[in-house]
Structures are given as C-alpha cells and as structure tokens.
Amino acid sequence: MSDNKDMLDENTQQQTDEADAETETKAETETAENSDAKTAENPDAKDYEALLADEKDKYLRLYAEYDNYRKRTSKEKIEAYGDAAAKTIAEILPAIDNFERALDADTDDESYKNGIRMIFNQLQDILKKIGVTEIEALNQPFDPKIHSAIKQIDDENFGENTVCQVFQKGYRLGDRIIRHSMVAVANC
Structure with missing residues (x-):
C-alpha cells in the first residue's frame, strides 16, 4: 500500500508540476502579448522614438552649422591677414620707389649712394621674405x-x-x- 501511496503522490506531484508549468507559460505569453499590445497601443514609446529622431536631427544640424562657422571664420581670418598685409605693403611702396629714384640720381658721393643702395636692398629682401x-x-x-x-x-x-x-x-x-x-x- 505504501507503494500505491508513493505512486499516487508522484502522480499528483507530476500533475501539479505540469499545471504550474502550463500556468507559467500562459502567464509569460500573456505578459509578452500585453507588452507588445502596450507598445503598439502606448503612444509614449513612439513619441520617444520620434523625439529621439528629432533631437538627433537637431544635433546633426547644429554640428554642421558649427563646422561651417569654424570654416568661415578661419577663411575670414586668412582674408583679413591678406588685406592688412596688402594695405601695409601698398603704403610702403612709395618709399621704395623714392629709394629707387635716389639710386638712379647722379651723385659724386659714393658713400651716400652705397648707403641708399644698402637700404633699398634691405627693403627688397623684406618684401621677398613676406612673399x-x-x-x-x-x-x-x-x-x-x-x-x-x-x-x-x-x-x-x-x-x-x-x-x-x-x-x-x-x-x-x-x-x-x-x-x-x-x-x-x-x-x-
């Protein structure tokens, strides 16, 4: 009898385990279905995705705008330097012309002419150095x-x-x- 009782206990235990497993499977399936249904029905998830896409787009546009700003200011700096250098050189050119005329002038004082030539050559060298x-x-x-x-x-x-x-x-x-x-x- 004790064998029958043990068998009965085993059958009961097995049926209970099967029932529990079936219940857990149904619960998991329902939870997954509810989760999918909530995601599909829940506008918050889609709103967050749309918001994320919108913020990403804003970020990319801001990054591109900053990159363009950086390139533009770099170009403006180079142009400003070129303009300033050209204006400065344009103001110096009449003095260089006068030194050249002084070299072409007739004079008996060779030391004077050599001094003018040295200054003129220095100015020419400076111009070459700056391009x-x-x-x-x-x-x-x-x-x-x-x-x-x-x-x-x-x-x-x-x-x-x-x-x-x-x-x-x-x-x-x-x-x-x-x-x-x-x-x-x-x-x-």
Whole structure:
C-alpha cells in the first residue's frame, strides 16, 4: 500500500508540476502579448522614438552649422591677414620707389649712394621674405589685370599690345595684386 501511496503522490506531484508549468507559460505569453499590445497601443514609446529622431536631427544640424562657422571664420581670418598685409605693403611702396629714384640720381658721393643702395636692398629682401614679388612688365603682352596703360606709343620695334615702357613698377602678394604696373603700350 505504501507503494500505491508513493505512486499516487508522484502522480499528483507530476500533475501539479505540469499545471504550474502550463500556468507559467500562459502567464509569460500573456505578459509578452500585453507588452507588445502596450507598445503598439502606448503612444509614449513612439513619441520617444520620434523625439529621439528629432533631437538627433537637431544635433546633426547644429554640428554642421558649427563646422561651417569654424570654416568661415578661419577663411575670414586668412582674408583679413591678406588685406592688412596688402594695405601695409601698398603704403610702403612709395618709399621704395623714392629709394629707387635716389639710386638712379647722379651723385659724386659714393658713400651716400652705397648707403641708399644698402637700404633699398634691405627693403627688397623684406618684401621677398613676406612673399611680395615684382610684376614683370617690360616686353610682356599687355594684361589689364596686372598693368595700367597710361600711354600708347607707335613703335615697330615692339609687337602689338606689348609693354614698351614702365613708369611705375607693379607688385603682387601671392595672387593678390597690390599695385598695377603703370606702362606704355606699343601699337603697330
């Protein structure tokens, strides 16, 4: 009898375990269905996703705007430096022209002329160091972008629209024209 009782207890225990497992499975299924239903029915989750997408879009736009601002200010700094350098050099050029005229003047005092030559050479070296170059004009084709024609000469020794005389040298800083060359142009 005790064997029957043990068997009965085992059957009862087995049925109880199966019932518990079935109940747990149903509960898990219902919980998952309720969770899916809540997510589908719950506008909060979709609202949060939309809000997250909106905030991400705002962030990306702000980042792009800042990057453009950084590039623009960097470009403006470079342009401001170029403008300031060009203006400063343009103010110094008349003094350099005067030193050149002083070198061309006739004088018997060689020490005076050597002093002027030394100062002129120093100024030329400074201009080269900062990137200023003289615009070659004599015997070059006339280019209104770099030359300023103040006189026309009929001379068969030069080709048509060729610079035949330079009255004032022109200078450039990189690609920027600081001063145009004042020239005479030959017309055949």
